Amino acid sequence: MNSCKIYYFILLCLVGVMACDRNEETGSRVSYENGTGGLDLLAAVAGKHTISVITKAVDFSEIDAKNFYVAIKKQETGEVVKEFSSFSVMEDAGFPLLLPIGKYSVIASSFNLQNTEVSEMPYFVDEQEFLIEEKMTTGVSLKCVYKSIGVELVLSERFVALLNAQPHNYGYEVEVDCAGISHTFTQGKMAPVYFMKSCEELVVKVRMRLGSSDSWYPTRVYRVKNGDKSPELNDYYIINLDVEKEPEDSDTGEGDVPGTVSLNSKTIRMKS
16 A cells, blocks of 8 residues: 655635625605605625635635525514515515614525524625614615635645546545534535634544555544634635655555645735
């Protein structure tokens, strides 16, 4: 069996924001009934935000606010009085949206969070309070920002070649845990994932099968932070997994020699 070195890199980057923009108040010629007013809301995506990390990019430009879930709640009780599966559906219902006078909040998000803890979809969200006054139209400004911790696993070309050439002799499992919520990357499960809660650290567990059909090297555990700072809900981690054969004259000996794993971290911030 070929003994191997494993090179393992994690890089951290801050993602940009997506904006939903609207004037604070807008005039209206709508005739309101007594005790009612209107809400006018407009969603738009502001620009393309791409963060390049070495040869890999995080690109949320295809996210469209028109697909965002929208809910309107009473401020005092949190009761949802109106909700829409997407902003487009809300638009089809017609603006301004009629509501009884009172205090409300409106939330727009890339999906209805509910009890979701980890997802293959990034979470963007904003929530604002507003007041509905009698026979008046209120405009609300929303800025929907990225609020999740993204993790993506990228394999080197060399490792991919080994997996393709000897699929029974090479394998991997990379488990990432954030605040007790975990996700495992495997050959059949490689989509980026997003955690919905911040945590003290990311706990990364790596299992590798190198040159053997049935023997896994012992699990290696890493505790990842951004320097001294804990992962936050606007971070995106890219994990690069690579393998390299030991030199033929290596004195590591024969048999099952565990590979060497190293961990490096770098922070890249995008200008706002």
